[in-house]
Amino acid sequence: MDGNYAFVGLGAMGFAMAGNIRKKMSSKSTLYIYDVHRPSCERFVSEYNGAGPIEISQSVKDAASDSKVVISIVPTADNVRQVYLDQQSGLIAAPADADRLILECSTIDSASTRKVGEALRSSGHGHYVDSPVSGGVPAAEAGTLSFMIGSKGPSEEDTAEIMAARINDVLVMMGQPKKFFWCGKLGAGLAAKISNNYISCTFLLVIAEAMAMGIRNGIEPKLLQDVIHNSSGQSFMGDHVNPVPGVVPHAPSSNNWRLGFKTQMMIKDIGLGVDAAKQVGIQPTMAEAAIEVWKKAAEDPRCVDRDGSSIWLHINDIRDE
Numbered sequence: 001m002d003g004n005y006a007f008v009g010l011g012a013m014g015f016a017m018a019g020n021i022r023k024k025m026s027s028k029s030t031l032y033i034y035d036v037h038r039p040s041c042e043r044f045v046s047e048y049n050g051a052g053p054i055e056i057s058q059s060v061k062d063a064a065s066d067s068k069v070v071i072s073i074v075p076t077a078d079n080v081r082q083v084y085l086d087q088q089s090g091l092i093a094a095p096a097d098a099d100r101l102i103l104e105c106s107t108i109d110s111a112s113t114r115k116v117g118e119a120l121r122s123s124g125h126g127h128y129v130d131s132p133v134s135g136g137v138p139a140a141e142a143g144t145l146s147f148m149i150g151s152k153g154p155s156e157e158d159t160a161e162i163m164a165a166r167i168n169d170v171l172v173m174m175g176q177p178k179k180f181f182w183c184g185k186l187g188a189g190l191a192a193k194i195s196n197n198y199i200s201c202t203f204l205l206v207i208a209e210a211m212a213m214g215i216r217n218g219i220e221p222k223l224l225q226d227v228i229h230n231s232s233g234q235s236f237m238g239d240h241v242n243p244v245p246g247v248v249p250h251a252p253s254s255n256n257w258r259l260g261f262k263t264q265m266m267i268k269d270i271g272l273g274v275d276a277a278k279q280v281g282i283q284p285t286m287a288e289a290a291i292e293v294w295k296k297a298a299e300d301p302r303c304v305d306r307d308g309s310s311i312w313l314h315i316n317d318i319r320d321e
């Protein structure tokens with residue numbers, strides 16, 4: 001899609017996603033970038049300078065003012081509210097442009113995204129879509145992310161197809177169309193994402209405990225993973241984020257726990273699952289048990305700011321790392 005783009009949040013995910021946008025958008029258009037951590041912006045410029053114009057903005061307002069597309073990926077719902085609704089520095093302070101497409105990719109609760117999206121749509125600041133992602137940093141780097149999209153407002157049946165085509169044109173720069181899931185109304189993308197993460201955050205702990213148990217019972221780690229991979233315990237998390245160092249060469253555990261998805265953020269995501277389940281009358285038994293362990297890991301110096309698979313060090317009480 002032609003025109004300038006703004007990208008907000010250049011963290012583990014956003015840095016690679018914005019890099020793919022810069023490489024694939026028109027080389028004549030400008031990519032405005034903004035992150036509260038300015039060194040991330042400077043590192044981005046030095047890495048992608050050759051791909052086309054990049055401007056570091058002083059605020060989201062500045063980044064969005066002359067942009068037809070705005071993409072954001074920041075940690076929490078509070079951060080999303082600040083990015084969009086801050087009266088001085090947020091997108092809401094930029095000139096109105098109802099044609100602006102806004103893709104919000106963070107993992108937050110559906111109610112918060114609906115409130116932000118409705119505020120922006122009703123003030124004429126753009127068409128806000130929740131489009132959380134899955135696949136982690138490797139898929140962000142490879143441009144093969146999956147997206148769960150919540151787009152439709154109550155009176156948008158007639159424009160839905162045009163809007164879907166515009167959304168698709170942008171997402172295809174960061175992800176794989178066969179993994180774009182059109183979930184329905186605003187907030188529905190996040191409802192799907194939260195269900196998925198209920199599983200992945202719980203699984204990672206389950207895998208760590210099961211692998212530790214098997215290894216302590218004398219099974220060689222790679223053989224144990226091979227057994228599980230070819231049996232009913234097989235999972236994406238076991239195959240790609242296996243917490244046992246050396247078992248899966250590309251996993252964070254085999255690469256000094258490189259991020260990845262921070263241990264502290266596990267609490268956020270699993271907490272979103274606990275709340276979402278309770279809101280619809282489902283008792284989140286598994287997540288409530290898992291979150292207690294994640295809370296301890298999030299305060300364990302062996303796990304803080306490392307990939308969540310470092311839970312391995314915590315549950316095995318490994319002290320010499």
Ligand code: NAD
Nearest residue numbers: 009010011012013035036037074075079106107136260261
């Ligand atoms: P991160 O902490 O690595 O990066 C977040 C970035 O946002 C940081 O650079 C931070 O400085 C910036 N930021 C925070 N508040 C901001 C604000 N108000 N304005 C501008 N920038 C701001 O986090 P991440 O791992 O990239 O995750 C981001 C989101 O994506 C989270 O909601 C997470 O749950 C979700 N997610 C992460 C992964 C993953 O594997 N890391 C996978 C899928 C989804």
